[in-house]
């Protein structure tokens with residue numbers, strides 16, 4: 001999952017995927033991406049693109065992504081920032097006349113791109129995902145305080161202070177309502193069996209990788 | 217008219233009694249209408265009211281009945297008296313329902329009703345009960361031209377209904393194009409897999425049917441006659457000709473694939489690996505016969521990539537190829553891609569389309585193609601470049617908006633369209649002069665009809681039908697088209713089409729036997745009668761009849777074929793010397809009505825506007841306006857006409873001479889997307905009216921005094937508005953200066 005494979009590993013995974021699927025990116029997606037087998041069923045009607053609240057901000061709308069997959073445009077798809085724009089509102093899924101699970105496919109593609117190290121480097125959704133994942137896999141619980149600080153200060157100290165000031169009201173409100181504790185900064189609480197939890201996550205990843213043919 | 221006895225009935229029901237002085241109407245019927253019997257009744261369409269009329273006919277000897285009540289379109293069953301002439305004064309929809317119920321409006325409303333009663337009585341005096349069609353004949357035999365799926369289906373359906381059928385097929389075998397397919401697109405649930413064509417079973421059923429005679433390797437050398445009595449020369453390739461008689465004809469001559477040789481830019485003719493859809497079927501059949509996969513034609517190599525190019529030479533706006541979509545080809549390409557995918561899922565099949573169109577249940581089939589891994593890309597192909605055993609297909613990707621290409625295609629299949637086998641275009645190939653008729657080898661039917669040897673065409677070479685209301689009809693009564701000769705279609709549609717055409721043909725046989733008209737005047741027993749002694753041999757009727765019903769004898773006189781006639785009256789409208797008439801509809805019956813209207817003098821400030829309204833669309837729309845109580849000017853007097861084509865210009869000059877202030881003509885839409893129930897009637901009327909300006913100028917009248925409108929049956933709101941606008945216009949230009957001279 002994000003962050004826990006080294007750059008070398010990723011490049012290696014990508015090389016192996018390329019060798020395995022050659023030009024057949026569609027098959028690669030079908031086998032390795034969540035719900036990827038649905039990609040071929042898109043009929044390019046554009047209803048999803050028209051329904052997406054973020055529609056205008058996507059470089060490639062979902063039907064374009066699907067078409068690009070069918071046309072074998074592997075690199076363009078996996079390095080695209082489009083899938084990362086999905087906010088999981090599920091508008092498209094509800095409306096797609098072909099019943100494609102578009103949201104799941106988008107997240108699947110994003111995850112796969114991240115695994116292969118092809119995901120775009122400066123992408124807020126991706127950054128947040130990584131920070132969030134690292135944050136909560138540490139103890140098995142999300143640590144709002146640390147999560148917030150990491151997010152605010154990820155672009156350096158000055159930017160962090162500025163952002164903290166601008167978000168002051170929200171932060172104070174969360175403290176007041178006990179949605180966030182300042183003590184969390186010291187390490188915070190976690191699940192009872194942190195070791196067991198981390199072993200579970202490792203095992204899940206192993207199974208998932210095997211199922212997707214990513215384990216080597 | 218010694219034997220004429222007019223009976224007039226004034227209904228007081230439906231509010232007529234409250235809104236109108238029916239006593240005054242009765243007096244008008246008696247004094248001006250010269251009715252021998254005049255009765256008012258509280259509820260005329262009731263059993264008692266109808267019995268009253270029936271008694272007068274039977275016991276009092278009434279020969280002509282005027283019913284002043286509701287529209288002629290209402291209560292048709294109650295007021296059906298087939299032994300006498302009947303006219304209807306439309307006092308309900310046409311008067312009280314379209315006029316306001318106010319004291320101020322009362323006088324004008326009554327004047328309208330007075331006039332309609334006068335008109336009904338005067339029309340009646342010129343009417344006769346149709347004596348029946350002298351051309352009636354019944355022959356319960358059907359000719360089917362073409363032995364493909366459409367033809368065989370039509371034959372089997374007609375046979376099931378108890379009619380004998382002869383199929384004439386040009387080639388040496390039944391089956392047509394469908395017999396050349398390996399599989400067809402599915403016609404049944406779940407619409408997922410290519411299916412057996414079913415042709416063998418169809419051929420077996422035809423061959424086993426004792427009602428059906430098949431003449432192979434034969435063509436039609438001559439067709440003459442009319443529904444109920446067609447006489448057809450069937451010429452066999454061997455040289456023998458047989459003459460047979462039929463009651464009706466179904467033309468199911470199918471299509472020819474568009475010539476792919478006209479598409480060199482798509483590689484056709486430059487590599488054997490570029491084929492059209494028919495070519496791929498042949499490859500598939502050959503492969504199946506050998507029991508192996510479809511191989512690359514150039515070298516028998518393995519096929520790894522197939523590209524299907526949709527709309528090849530179709531939907532073309534450059535004017536070089538077919539401008540239309542043939543409808544079946546997207547589904548056909550999906551089917552053909554499955555030929556490969558089903559045999560070996562590893563074969564890449566790409567369908568390049570601009571719009572994927574899969575009518576009927578094709579969506580399910582499309583989805584099935586996608587699940588099987590057929591790739592669909594929205595792209596416009598610009599070139600297919602063969603080199604060696606492979607082809608490069610260049611196209612513009614319309615989603616990604618970029619030029620791209622598929623290299624190494626082993627096979628390229630071009631989805632070319634259907635070109636109808638409709639024979640000769642009679643607008644281009646004139647009929648031989650009378651007495652010099654010769655068959656034309658390019659013709660399908662070789663009709664001896666004066667207007668030409670084949671069915672009239674509409675667009676793109678497909679035969680003309682009334683595509684909105686009567687799709688199987690052609691413009692030749694008793695001859696029906698079915699299948700792709702009528703419009704592009706697939707097998708499922710052709711089967712449906714052929715079934716419909718067979719039933720229409722049977723209907724034509726029975727109508728001809730009873731001397732009745734086909735729709736839209738179904739059941740009408742009147743027919744055009746010509747007084748040949750007055751005829752100037754101008755040929756207008758022969759040329760203008762939309763249905764080619766009129767031939768010409770060697771002395772150039774018109775020869776009417778009543779059973780081919782649809783009773784539109786276009787000939788009557790055309791005849792400059794007015795020698796054509798129906799017993800119940802003529803220059804006189806309409807002329808008498810418009811003359812019956814009282815024209816107030818110029819000081820009364822009451823204009824009169826004559827409305828000649830098509831009975832198929834405009835008149836019902838006016839009735840519906842009345843039903844919805846939409847108010848329009850009380851100055852109009854409406855006369856229904858069979859078709860605007862039946863309007864003789866004499867009516868217009870008569871009306872203007874009598875002091876009408878304006879004439880509105882309301883007919884159906886004309887042009888390529890016509891809605892005219894008689895196809896050409898409104899168009900001809902429009903043409904004739906374009907010349908009326910000269911007449912108006914000669915009469916020193918403003919050109920606005922005659923106005924034509926294209927009206928649809930749905931124009932319920934628009935019509936009252938048009939009428940009021942026109943009345944206002946008349947108000948502006950002032951009353952006619954001709955009042956008091958007529």
Ligand code: SF4
Nearest residue numbers: 042043045046048096
């Ligand atoms: S709505 Fe569904 S079928 Fe239409 S373009 Fe989007 S994914 Fe494709």
Ligand code: SF4
Nearest residue numbers: 761781782784785787
């Ligand atoms: S013009 Fe109309 S009425 Fe006259 S012969 Fe032809 S079909 Fe009959």
Ligand code: SF4
Nearest residue numbers: 751752754755757791
């Ligand atoms: S239109 Fe009248 S005058 Fe002319 S050929 Fe026909 S019947 Fe005769």
